[in-house]
Amino acid sequence: MSISIFEQSMYQLIVETSTNLPADVRRAISAAREAEDRATRAGLSLSTIAQNIEMAESNVSPICQDTGMPTFVVHTPIGANQIVMKREIKNAIARATKEGKLRTNSVDSLTGSNTGDNLGPGTPVIHFEQWERDEVDVRLILKGGGCENKNIQYSLPCEVEGLGKAGRDLDGIRKCVLHAVYQAQGQGCSAGFIGVGIGGDRTTGYELAKQQLFRTVDDVNPIPELARLEEYILDKSNQLGIGTMGFGGNVTLLGCKVGVNNRLPASFFVSVAYNCWAYRRQGVLLDGSTHEIKSWIYEGGSSVSMTEQDNAATDEAAAAAEASKPKEIVLQMPLSEEDVRGLKVGDVVILNGEMHTGRDALHKYLMDHDAPIDLNGGVIYHCGPVMLKDDEGWHVKGAGPTTSIREEPYQGDIMKKFGLRAVIGKGGMGPKTLAALQEHGGVYLNAVGGAAQYYAECIKQVNGVDFMEFGIPEAMWHLQVEGFAAIVTMDSNGNSLHADVDKDSKAKLSQFKDPVFV
Numbered sequence: 001m002s003i004s005i006f007e008q009s010m011y012q013l014i015v016e017t018s019t020n021l022p023a024d025v026r027r028a029i030s031a032a033r034e035a036e037d038r039a040t041r042a043g044l045s046l047s048t049i050a051q052n053i054e055m056a057e058s059n060v061s062p063i064c065q066d067t068g069m070p071t072f073v074v075h076t077p078i079g080a081n082q083i084v085m086k087r088e089i090k091n092a093i094a095r096a097t098k099e100g101k102l103r104t105n106s107v108d109s110l111t112g113s114n115t116g117d118n119l120g121p122g123t124p125v126i127h128f129e130q131w132e133r134d135e136v137d138v139r140l141i142l143k144g145g146g147c148e149n150k151n152i153q154y155s156l157p158c159e160v161e162g163l164g165k166a167g168r169d170l171d172g173i174r175k176c177v178l179h180a181v182y183q184a185q186g187q188g189c190s191a192g193f194i195g196v197g198i199g200g201d202r203t204t205g206y207e208l209a210k211q212q213l214f215r216t217v218d219d220v221n222p223i224p225e226l227a228r229l230e231e232y233i234l235d236k237s238n239q240l241g242i243g244t245m246g247f248g249g250n251v252t253l254l255g256c257k258v259g260v261n262n263r264l265p266a267s268f269f270v271s272v273a274y275n276c277w278a279y280r281r282q283g284v285l286l287d288g289s290t291h292e293i294k295s296w297i298y299e300g301g302s303s304v305s306m307t308e309q310d311n312a313a314t315d316e317a318a319a320a321a322e323a324s325k326p327k328e329i330v331l332q333m334p335l336s337e338e339d340v341r342g343l344k345v346g347d348v349v350i351l352n353g354e355m356h357t358g359r360d361a362l363h364k365y366l367m368d369h370d371a372p373i374d375l376n377g378g379v380i381y382h383c384g385p386v387m388l389k390d391d392e393g394w395h396v397k398g399a400g401p402t403t404s405i406r407e408e409p410y411q412g413d414i415m416k417k418f419g420l421r422a423v424i425g426k427g428g429m430g431p432k433t434l435a436a437l438q439e440h441g442g443v444y445l446n447a448v449g450g451a452a453q454y455y456a457e458c459i460k461q462v463n464g465v466d467f468m469e470f471g472i473p474e475a476m477w478h479l480q481v482e483g484f485a486a487i488v489t490m491d492s493n494g495n496s497l498h499a500d501v502d503k504d505s506k507a508k509l510s511q512f513k514d515p516v517f518v
């Protein structure tokens, strides 16, 4: 059966959105790089991010391995057949998944089984709207689960941690939004972008917040007080010191867009949608009768180079940055207790050898089962990769870290039970894991969230896989890596960079207690 032009256009939209970050987002990330010292943890991570963005574009592969919840907003001329369009969007999603442009991301919430094609009840999300124009406008956002988990909704009036009472007015809203940035820390892969919805009910408030993410980064709010609020939030968030990946730094937020709807007398919601730096959204305007792509809605990424700054750096500046880089420690896996006890927060570790992926399903399983392989001295990578199989075997199409804190209830026990020596992930872990690292001799390594192509390139071979029944992202992949770089952010001496940054940023947040919008 031949593919319709509409389906082909949808396929192109999906691939472009997943693999090529748009120009406005790239410019915001480049500006963040300018604002950070290159040799700092934030500066180094931003250069990995920049490199990753270019790799994804040239490999035509996912920028981040979590290709998110595909969410479409479609405007159609009156009389267009939305039933056919819906079917063809789904076909395009299944094809993009089969070709490794999207990860298999649709999981049965009761059985845990992965549908394997990104289709299932509620996925993808498609909103239709009619308009009195002849063209079809389709916009797509791919927002990953880690930053989705950092969305937050406030019901005013309320007490906001660090900021005091938030009333039902602009100043109360200000407090909620600042707090929303603080509470995300590095877990949503900062530096991020936020969409804010004021009003509505619990559902439409979040919808409004997400709609804001379709605005361009440089868009100025037509409502003057909201324009002021957006500017204020951007400015003050960047004084919180959370920085890229929560490593500390000058840039925490790259954009803030606020929308407002009416509300019920009894309700006053402020809903915040947090989007990571991997802010993947695109759109196409289609000819109303042929469904060919007439134009792209957002300026394409290819016009903004992410490595220009590196090329333009003088030899002197490059040498200075090189000289002040943290020291790198090369380790061969499996690791010994001595290897990890020698590491401290801030060290950059380069790993070689075999590591094993494991995330939510595996951690739960290992609590009361044996491991399929010997994990003594082993390294667990919190990662759900994008994988493709051909006649030669499995290939890694994207493999950045996932948010580690979800494994906090299990991690310490599992490290001790199996003799694991290191955990790689992002966003850090809590006190229980920190105590286990100290007691047992272990280390937490923070990789750069979203850098799926950068890490995929370090993976030289797939040695095997267990628990395919958990689905591709949740299976335990045994990966042979070379030159896998990550930063020690929790060590065996009881130090945690995450706890420190949280504490400092909370103190900074309290500086903004006093009323501003009165």
Ligand SMILES: O=C(O)C[C@H](O)C(=O)O
Pocket (backbone or CB within 6 Å): 065, 066, 144, 145, 146, 147, 187, 188, 383, 384, 400, 401, 402, 403
């Ligand atoms: O699911 C993933 O691979 C990552 C997720 O988006 C996360 O940020 O934790």
Ligand code: SF4
Pocket (backbone or CB within 6 Å): 064, 065, 066, 067, 068, 143, 144, 145, 146, 147, 187, 188, 189, 276, 277, 278, 400, 401, 402, 403, 449, 450, 451
């Ligand atoms: S891993 Fe980070 S960059 Fe990727 S979807 Fe999750 S929050 Fe976004």
